Amino acid sequence: MARAATTSDPFNAVGDPQRRQIMVSLARGEASVSTLVGVVGLPQPAVSRHLAVLRQVDLVRCRASGRQRLYRLNEPALEPIHQWLGTFAALWNDRLDRVDTILQEEEP
Amino acid sequence: MARAATTSDPFNAVGDPQRRQIMVSLARGEASVSTLVGVVGLPQPAVSRHLAVLRQVDLVRCRASGRQRLYRLNEPALEPIHQWLGTFAALWNDRLDRVDTILQEEEP
């Protein structure tokens, strides 16, 4: 059994620098494929391929707008990574728990 | 230019499930290679290889103890991943900032 496919494992999907760059770019808001081609220095098919990978792990979603496709982040799909990181930051998580409690008390 | 090597990019290094499992296991504390072989269901050379990868990106460190080598996590090496995630969690970060403030006020 080798590494889980990039198209099924968000960790692996995010293992590629170009895909991370695309995601950072999308953090600013929706963008068309051609816009992203301008951001990343890759030919359009390569970008479309990366977007397809990110779509399959649900890290990005897209909607049609005329002949363009506007891609946007799907932040909730980052949850597995957040959780995994949380495994190592017990101290940090403790603080977060306290935060939740405190914030809930603050604005009920 | 393809994907950065697993031995140089922590994101890619962590893209492998077995390596993540090893890291989760190490979150409990130091462990020898043979212990980790028991945890992950892989032959010893495979585990040593994974550990070598994690060592090269400084995600784990090891010390000799007799004929064993005890591996442990090096949490600070997770910082790049934390930061990258932070890019997308603006809302979350806002809450964290508030937490810091609140906690500082609580216990000066």
Add this chain to the structure above:
DNA sequence: TTGACACATATCGATATCGCTATATAGTGG
């Protein structure tokens, strides 16, 4: 309808990565 534009998909060669098997290195006990 025809042509141009925006994007997706298919295919290919080069490279990376995985787990496996065999072997090398190093510390320990007799």
Add this chain to the structure above:
DNA sequence: CCACTATATAGCGATATCGATATGTGTCAA
């Protein structure tokens, strides 16, 4: 010194992944 244990490294075949090129699909505009 010699076996034994614990771990690292080397080489191999199978598979995955990347970027590039070529082509398919769908939308708009004239």
